[in-house]
Amino acid sequence: MHEDQVNELMRTLAPQVLGVLVRRGADFATAEDAVQEALIEAAHHWPDSPPDEPKAWLLKVAGRKLIDAQRAEAARRRREERVHDEPPPGPTEQSDDTLLLLSRCCHPSLSPASAIALTLRAVGGLTTAQIARAFLVPEATMAQRISRAKRTITGERFDTPGDVRAVLHVLYLIFNEGFTGEISLADEAIRLTRQLTAASATDPEIAGLLALMLLHHARREARYTASNELVPLDQQDRSLWDTSMIGEGVAVLQGALGRDLLGQYQAQAAIAALHDDAPSAEETDWPQILEWYDELVRLTDSPVVALNRAVAVGQVDGPRAGLAVLAGIDPGLARWDAVAAHLYERAGDVALAIEHYRTAADRATSLPERTHLIKQVARLVVEARSRGR
Amino acid sequence: MAKYLLLKHYRHNGPKPVPGTEAMMDQWTPEEITAHIDYMGRFAEKLAERGEFVSEGALSPEGTFVRYDGEGRPPVTDGPFAETKDLIAGFMIIDVESQERAYEAAAELSAAPGQGGRPIYEWLEVRPFFAELQGTTE
Numbered sequence: 355m356h357e358d359q360v361n362e363l364m365r366t367l368a369p370q371v372l373g374v375l376v377r378r379g380a381d382f383a384t385a386e387d388a389v390q391e392a393l394i395e396a397a398h399h400w401p402d403s404p405p406d407e408p409k410a411w412l413l414k415v416a417g418r419k420l421i422d423a424q425r426a427e428a429a430r431r432r433r434e435e436r437v438h439d440e441p442p443p444g445p446t447e448q449s450d451d452t453l454l455l456l457s458r459c460c461h462p463s464l465s466p467a468s469a470i471a472l473t474l475r476a477v478g479g480l481t482t483a484q485i486a487r488a489f490l491v492p493e494a495t496m497a498q499r500i501s502r503a504k505r506t507i508t509g510e511r512f513d514t515p516g517d518v519r520a521v522l523h524v525l526y527l528i529f530n531e532g533f534t535g536e537i538s539l540a541d542e543a544i545r546l547t548r549q550l551t552a553a554s555a556t557d558p559e560i561a562g563l564l565a566l567m568l569l570h571h572a573r574r575e576a577r578y579t580a581s582n583e584l585v586p587l588d589q590q591d592r593s594l595w596d597t598s599m600i601g602e603g604v605a606v607l608q609g610a611l612g613r614d615l616l617g618q619y620q621a622q623a624a625i626a627a628l629h630d631d632a633p634s635a636e637e638t639d640w641p642q643i644l645e646w647y648d649e650l651v652r653l654t655d656s657p658v659v660a661l662n663r664a665v666a667v668g669q670v671d672g673p674r675a676g677l678a679v680l681a682g683i684d685p686g687l688a689r690w691d692a693v694a695a696h697l698y699e700r701a702g703d704v705a706l707a708i709e710h711y712r713t714a715a716d717r718a719t720s721l722p723e724r725t726h727l728i729k730q731v732a733r734l735v736v737e738a739r740s741r742g743r
Numbered sequence: 744m745a746k747y748l749l750l751k752h753y754r755h756n757g758p759k760p761v762p763g764t765e766a767m768m769d770q771w772t773p774e775e776i777t778a779h780i781d782y783m784g785r786f787a788e789k790l791a792e793r794g795e796f797v798s799e800g801a802l803s804p805e806g807t808f809v810r811y812d813g814e815g816r817p818p819v820t821d822g823p824f825a826e827t828k829d830l831i832a833g834f835m836i837i838d839v840e841s842q843e844r845a846y847e848a849a850a851e852l853s854a855a856p857g858q859g860g861r862p863i864y865e866w867l868e869v870r871p872f873f874a875e876l877q878g879t880t881e
Binding site: 579581583712717728729732736 | 772781
């Protein structure tokens with residue numbers, strides 16, 4: 355078996371095997387260690403002698419490792435017998451395990467960073483080294499973060515499936531990490547959310563989140579230039595948008611909205627769908643977008659939503675109306691000055707626009723964003739100069 | 744091999760800028776900014792290809808001084824000092840054969856294009872890392 359095949363297979367199977375062990379009652383942290391040890395053996399043996407049934411092989415080895423670990427603790431002997439005695443799983447159980455594992459990895463007692471790392475490893479099947487590279491931290495740091503997370507949830511009870519909303523929040527955060535490197539975290543988040551959609555249809559917000567991710571990810575090729583500069587939505591080359599992904603996102607969203615149980619992810623996805631639907635920036639249906647923002651403001655008290663709503667008001671009722679709404683929002687928000695600058699520019703107040711773009715650049719939270727805002731200053735200064743001549 | 748830190752400053756208390764290069768980036772044209780960014784990206788790639796690149800980072804101009812204020816008390820903060828203090832904009836760590844090579848790399852970074860496509864002649868601070876204590880030192 356080729357090394358790449360082995361890696362791919364291990365990646366797919368590891369979370370499944372972990373799910374089986376956990377469902378049979380094994381302690382999450384101990385089971386995760388057992389699966390990691392089994393993977394090390396698989397990486398050693400499979401290239402030369404591939405097993406006929408890789409999943410059964412992994413399950414057997416991981417089960418043995420688990421028992422080894424549990425023997426060391428007499429108190430766990432009861433559970434050991436239970437794990438040992440149960441018959442092998444049928445194929446239908448696998449999907450239930452996804453929600454089971456995710457609810458453990460996204461337990462509310464974990465910090466977001468810990469939940470993200472644990473989810474990517476235990477459910478996403480990524481190696482610690484891959485996760486470390488994706489977040490630009492040393493591997494030892496990431497290994498420590500993961501083992502601390504496992505220790506944190508060891509004492510927690512998991513009698514009922516965890517809060518689906520907590521899981522969705524972690525998946526949303528993974529999607530928004532957006533580093534591009536060897537591992538695309540956006541793709542990982544979509545993959546995991548897809549799995550969750552297949553596993554559980556209890557909450558239409560699951561499909562809402564998947565739709566939101568697809569409808570945003572469809573624009574990825576247009577969002578940055580070759581030199582990694584930010585391209586705002588109204589200037590993107592819409593021919594680069596992934597129309598089949600948009601189609602899928604819209605279909606998923608419609609299915610969710612049909613359940614008539616609105617939530618913030620569905621509302622955000624609806625806004626993204628309206629943007630994706632416009633053949634050009636000028637043809638954007640801003641009145642309908644504003645209606646969705648009004649809905650969103652009712653669903654969440656997020657100040658970022660309020661800030662984006664001010665932009666929509668500016669598009670529908672004019673920049674002065676947008677500025678009036680902005681005046682009621684906390685100017686301490688990172689993107690407040692960028693929105694103010696945009697609205698002042700549209701209102702024809704170049705001097706104030708320049709001032710706010712400058713402040714916004716100094717307050718930017720990423721380098722592409724900072725460069726983009728500095729360029730807005732540069733553009734307005736050049737325009738003002740040529741008009742002055 | 745030896746590691747060096749190349750420091751870029753937003754503003755600094757070091758040598759005077761070369762005449763004609765005082766304009767801040769927001770006084771350039773958008774095209775000049777793009778050309779500059781492209782050059783910086785290629786510079787990092789070239790160092791990586793030579794096996795000399797270690798890491799890099801860019802820092803926001805908004806920073807604050809923080810210190811301990813005694814048991815059970817919240818930390819004391821001072822600042823931000825964006826307007827007056829020596830302000831680091833970014834860093835690159837390189838691992839090179841010699842000090843000469845470190846200076847050569849810094850000079851190449853300093854030649855990044857700015858206004859009118861002319862080199863910005865930016866002063867970069869080059870700081871050697873202390874070396875690891877060698878096993879053969881005794």
